[in-house]
Amino acid sequence: MINLKPYKKKKSADFLKEIIDKKSTTKADPEYHSRLVLVKPQVLDQYVIFDQYFITNSLEKISAFGFKDKQLADLLKLYSYKNKFVQALKVDVTTTASNRKIGTCQNCTISEVNSMDHILPKIDYAEFSVHPSNLFPSCTICNSYKSTIWEKDGTRFFLNLYLDILPPQQYLFVKIIDGGNTPRAQFYLDNRNSIDKDIFRLINSHYDGLHLCERFSQNIDLVVTPLKNAIKSFIGDLSIDRIKSINLERIKKDLDSFGSNYWKSILEAALLNDKDFISSIQKHSLTE
Template sequence: MINLNSYSGDSILFLQEVINSKKRGKGEQFPFYKDRIKLLIPFLSNAYKVYDTAFTSNKLLYLAPLPSINANQKDDLLKLYKYGSKPFIRLKNAIISLPNDYELNTCQYCTINDVNTLDHIVPKECFPEFVVHPKNLIPVCSECNSYKSNKWVKGGNFEFINLYLHKLPYQQFLYVDLKYTNSTFSVKYFLKNTHNIDAILFNIIKNHYDNLKLLNRFQGKANQVISEFENTVRGSLIKLSLKDSLECAKATIVYEQSRLGMNHYENVLKLTLCSSLAFMEYCSDKGYK
């Protein structure tokens, strides 16, 4: 999981781009959709300024829905968002492109699936005025998006990590308990604040992992990770001892951590394998030396 840079362009210009991309539907009756939406632009411009100020000062928690939107206007606003259309694909590509031209097409909510949709950080059902605010949209996978649904704040704190605003800690907070019994690995991921991460931030991290069922989802991937790791080590055994193979594997993971952070579920498990008695027992069973 890594922080992402929010859209750097002008929010209102993006809104206008979305509106301009709308075409008149066949048989559409007067007053036409595009004209109705254009009438809302002054009102949306003010709302966008409020969002941008809250975003810049990291105070989205205090954002309140505008009471003046009626049901018809809400329907019109929600129709602005269509993931597959050009402005949103361009927005997604702008956000997941890193400075070295490397595109990060993996959902950073879970680090498991590919990005295939945009999440509304502030839910569009509660805040239809921000349905296409580019700083309110974040590239994610549909599995995470479905778990997130309309949740965003609970008990005065965020339910999810805002990858634009919450600076992810460098320190490790994701761990794995690994056992090897009866020729089978049992893997249990858990969160622990061993490095005194700010309590409010750690609470958000915990909410995020709970809401998206991440620990279970990581667990479901564990056998695949172990199998890949075993193959890497086995490949090195052609030239190296088991001890040296594990040292090399460890060095590779440390490089990966500089790119993916300290809490990527695969690397956390692989590092645990490198230094665990459980994996040594497994290697001994397999005759790896």
């Protein structure tokens, strides 16, 4: 899990105007574009408010305008994941400074990006349905868990990975259960490294709301089988200590690239240090 850079190629108002300008009338609704033009000034006023609160990372203070009926439906129709402007935004914010493309949902780091999360839910804040800073690349699984529940009494439940800077300290840990040939893993969060209590509360709430620890545990074979194969390929040529050292060096580099609490790397390191897991690989290598 890493922070993504907010979209800055265009001003938010210009982004909205481009999308509205490309919305054409249809025989079924010939007045659609005209209605958008009429409501645009009100939406742009809301954009000014959003941009101000985005700077201070306090979007939870924004009150919804309360568009209803036809206006609500018209604003919701502005958003489409396949819209070329939305797709261009996705490419921009998921491209790192080193030009690496991030295709994995950073809300979970499990599934591929195949939707946009509306940080402020679009059904409640239709005016921000295509605000570029309200769109965060996500997977549909995270989106379904988050739904429209994002805050209560001004307290947010989920990380805004544009703005909530992730700490460098480790907070995700894993316990290896039955570390033999078919290990199981139990992930958990712990603030043993004295992370700021407010950001840790938000991290904990984010992981809980998206069921991340359970989802990590369900997907451990994405790590276990490749790691077994990597170790087996060196057995007979290198000592087990050297094999572990090589893999741990790679894990350090992966943590630098994918975040200091990347679940796959946390799991790999724990498995490499689990005597039963290593012994099981050595035992099976002798019989293959």
